[in-house]
C-alpha cells in the first residue's frame with residue numbers, strides 16, 4: 001500500500017505537480033481521523049477553510065510487462081516485477097509509445113516526448129532526459145529541448161523524433177553512425193540528422209535507422225551497414241542519410257508507404273501495390289529471400305494473392321498484417337517469416353530451419369488490427385480486431401509475452417493481459433512490451 005503511493009509522489013514531485021501530491025496525502029490523513037463517538041461535541045476552534053483540492057489525476061494510460069532491469073517498465077521500480085502488468089508511473093496520457101532495446105519513449109497529446117529505461121552509454125546519457133538519474137530512469141521523464149514531435153522511433157539505445165515539418169532529430173548511442181549526424185559520438189539531447197530531406201516516417205534497428213522521404217516517398221538509411229542494412233548496395237557503415245538503391249524495385253512507380261526495421265533488416269510497403277520489399281541480413285531469411293544470406297538492396301519479398309496493410313520487422317523475423325483485395329475473409333490474418341527458433345512465426349512449432357515465405361498465418365484463426373515486433377529479442381504482439389485484446393508470441397525469457405512464465409517460448413498467439421483489457425496500441429521491443437489502454 002505504502003509503496004505505490006511513495007512512487008506516485010516521487011513522480012509527481014518530479015513533474016512539479018506538488019499540490020496534487022499534497023492533496024493525496026491529505027486524503028490519507030482524513031481517512032485516519034477517529035470516527036465521531038456521538039454525544040455532545042466539545043466546541044472546537046473553527047479550522048481554516050481547506051484549500052481547494054483538485055481531484056487526483058487519473059493514472060497514465062500506459063501499461064507494461066516484461067524485463068525491467070533498467071526500469072524500462074516505467075513504474076518507478078527497477079528489477080523484474082511480480083505483477084503480470086504494471087501501470088506506468090504518473091498521469092501522462094500517451095498518444096503513442098515506441099520501445100527500443102532497453103528503453104521506452106512516448107508522446108503525449110501535445111507532442112511532448114518522454115523517455116524511460118536505460119540511460120547510459122559509458123558516461124553519456126542517451127535517453128535525452130539529462131543525466132541526473134544514475135544511468136537508469138524508471139519513470140517517464142521529459143526529453144530535453146522542448147520539441148513538439150509528430151512521431152518517434154526507438155532503436156537499440158537510440159531514438160529518432162520526427163517534427164511536424166518533417167525534420168528529423170536523433171539522440172542516444174551512435175557507435176555505428178545510427179544518429180545520422182555525420183560522426184559516431186553519442187548525443188545526449190535531440191540533434192538534427194544531417195540532411196536537407198524531410199520525412200514522413202522513420203524506423204530504427206540495431207545500430208542503423210531508416211526514414212521515408214516526404215517528397216519522393218523513397219527511403220534513406222544510415223548507420224551500421226555490414227549486413228546490407230543501409231540498402232545502398234555497399235554493405236558499409238554510413239554516417240549520414242543515404243538513398244536506398246531502388247534499382248531492383250521493378251514497378252516504375254517506386255513510392256512507398258511505411259518502413260519497419262528489425263535487428264539487422266528493414267522492410268517497407270510499396271504504395272501502389274501493397275507489396276513487401278526487404279533488405280539487409282537474410283541469414284535467418286528475415287529479408288524474405290530464398291537462397292541468399294544478405295540482401296544489399298530492396299527486393300520484393302514474395303508475390304502472391306495477398307498483400308499487407310502493415311508490417312513489423314522483428315529481431316530475425318518479420319510479420320505482415322494481411323490485406324487481400326481478392327480474399328476479403330483473410331483481411332487481418334498475420335503472416336510471419338524468418339527465424340522460427342523461438343516460435344516467432346506463431347505457427348505452434350519451433351524450428352531451426354528459417355522460412356522465407358509465410359505460407360501459413362499465425363495459429364488461432366484470429367484477425368488483428370495492429371502488429372508490432374521487437375527489434376532486439378524475438379517476440380511479436382498484435383491487437384485482435386474488434387476486441388482490442390492483446391496477444392503476443394515468441395521468446396519470453398523475461399515474461400515479455402505477458403501473463404505467463406519466464407524463460408519460456410510461446411509458439412502461438414497467447415493472451416498477454418490476464419485482465420483482458422481493451423488496448424488501443426501494443427508495442428513490442430527488446431524484452432518488454434508497452435501498451436496503451438483504449
Ligand SMILES: *[C@@H]1O[C@H](CO)[C@@H](O)[C@H](O)[C@H]1NC(C)=O
Pocket residue numbers: 163165166167198
Ligand atoms: C522544422 O522546424 C525546426 C524547429 O523549428 C527547424 O529547426 C527546422 O529548420 C524546420 N525544418 C524545415 C524543413 O523547415
Ligand SMILES: *[C@@H]1O[C@H](CO)[C@@H](O)[C@H](O)[C@H]1NC(C)=O
Pocket residue numbers: 232233245246247248297
Ligand atoms: C544499385 O544497384 C544496382 C543493382 O543492384 C547496381 O547495378 C547499381 O550500380 C546501384 N546503383 C547505385 C547508384 O549504387
Ligand SMILES: *[C@@H]1O[C@H](CO)[C@@H](O)[C@H](O)[C@H]1NC(C)=O
Pocket residue numbers: 253255271272273
Ligand atoms: C504512384 O503511386 C501512388 C500510390 O498508389 C500514387 O498516389 C501516385 O499518384 C503514383 N505516381 C505516379 C507517378 O503514378
Ligand SMILES: *[C@@H]1O[C@H](CO)[C@@H](O)[C@H](O)[C@H]1NC(C)=O
Pocket residue numbers: 418419420
Ligand atoms: C480473460 O479471458 C479468458 C479467456 O476468455 C478467461 O478465461 C479469463 O477468465 C478472463 N479473465 C478475466 C479477468 O476476465
